[in-house]
Amino acid sequence: MNMAMKIPVVVLSGFLGSGKTTLLIKLLEEAAARGLKPGVLMNELGKRDIDGELISRSTSTRFPLEKMLDGCICCTKKDEIQAALTGLLQQDPDLLLLELTGVANPEEIVEQLAEPGLLSKLYLHRVITLVDAEHALEYNSLFASDKQLVRTLRSQLSAADDLIINKTDLIPPVHSGKVTEMVRKYNAEGQVHYAVNANIPLASLFSTIRPVSRRLPQVTAAAGSSSRGSRSPFQIVQPHQHLPATPTSASGGEAPTSYSRINTISLPIREPLQIPVSKLERFIKKWSPGLLRAKGYVRFSQPKKSAYLMQYSGKRFNWEAMDYDGPLYLVLIGYRLPEPLIAEEWAMLR
Numbered sequence: 001m002n003m004a005m006k007i008p009v010v011v012l013s014g015f016l017g018s019g020k021t022t023l024l025i026k027l028l029e030e031a032a033a034r035g036l037k038p039g040v041l042m043n044e045l046g047k048r049d050i051d052g053e054l055i056s057r058s059t060s061t062r063f064p065l066e067k068m069l070d071g072c073i074c075c076t077k078k079d080e081i082q083a084a085l086t087g088l089l090q091q092d093p094d095l096l097l098l099e100l101t102g103v104a105n106p107e108e109i110v111e112q113l114a115e116p117g118l119l120s121k122l123y124l125h126r127v128i129t130l131v132d133a134e135h136a137l138e139y140n141s142l143f144a145s146d147k148q149l150v151r152t153l154r155s156q157l158s159a160a161d162d163l164i165i166n167k168t169d170l171i172p173p174v175h176s177g178k179v180t181e182m183v184r185k186y187n188a189e190g191q192v193h194y195a196v197n198a199n200i201p202l203a204s205l206f207s208t209i210r211p212v213s214r215r216l217p218q219v220t221a222a223a224g225s226s227s228r229g230s231r232s233p234f235q236i237v238q239p240h241q242h243l244p245a246t247p248t249s250a251s252g253g254e255a256p257t258s259y260s261r262i263n264t265i266s267l268p269i270r271e272p273l274q275i276p277v278s279k280l281e282r283f284i285k286k287w288s289p290g291l292l293r294a295k296g297y298v299r300f301s302q303p304k305k306s307a308y309l310m311q312y313s314g315k316r317f318n319w320e321a322m323d324y325d326g327p328l329y330l331v332l333i334g335y336r337l338p339e340p341l342i343a344e345e346w347a348m349l350r
């Protein structure tokens, strides 16, 4: 198949809470404004589809969406990725957007895309890695003893065509120089952007992407906009090794799944919570410094019983009142979180 007929794939990578979903929403808006039909594959660590719900709410246009929950695309979900991408391709998208989990190694996705069944139908357009400007340096030292996680974080940086140093509103200018230095240590060529809310100019990313129906078969420059030129043909890399998923039982919670030493705990909420917001925040913060990210849909019995989308990222809470009728739950993602203890304390808290 001619390159121009292949579907471009944009991979969104970056550690937990760095801003991948925030960027995905912007890419979807930009695609809609350009009359492009995106297909989206989202991968989340927990059993809960929080990001999927968020993008469905945040975007007015409809687009094909595949979700792969409770596993990391680059290890346990390998078999499913081909089926998910094939399903998306059957819906004639103009481009594919892949949001990886925060602990995925993007190099492995590149390898997956190079499977014979997919290679003739799509090509890797860009790998975009988001970096949490406020915490990137701290994460580096926090995880220094976990070789596998260190390798994953480095591969997120080194595989990127575009590196977005995000959340710059939360750091002083001098800190941004140190983050840039760290990023440049692992990636000398990628284009570095500084952003708040993943706001970067998107024109160059989209400049070569045309609606499939309007593409001319003889045009061959479809992948040339990256500062490093076309990413095709795919580079096959040595797979890294995630530790096998080791579900452990946590009384009161759903069985969590571990990747590397990062683990995910899902805590269901069956009734509106009888505790004040401040108490819930204290419960969540208690698991620092291991706790890296928390999110969920929560309802309190007082004062109004309205539902909230709760996001905890970079040690900050963000509460957003929602018109939401779905299941209520909390998801905690962290580094060696004490799963049984958290589940036990959660059961006692309510």
Ligand SMILES: Nc1nc2c(ncn2[C@@H]2O[C@H](COP(=O)(O)OP(=O)(O)OP(=O)(O)O)[C@@H](O)[C@H]2O)c(=O)[nH]1
Pocket: 014, 015, 016, 017, 018, 019, 020, 021, 022, 023, 051, 101, 102, 166, 167, 168, 169, 170, 195, 196, 197, 198, 293, 311, 312, 313, 318
């Ligand atoms: N202050 C600030 N907050 C931001 C910025 N970008 C994103 N956020 C917030 O940070 C939180 C995490 O952002 P997401 O886009 O969900 O991050 P993510 O990488 O998709 O997170 P995971 O899916 O957990 O890996 C959300 O509450 C965002 O609103 C930013 O530039 N500045």
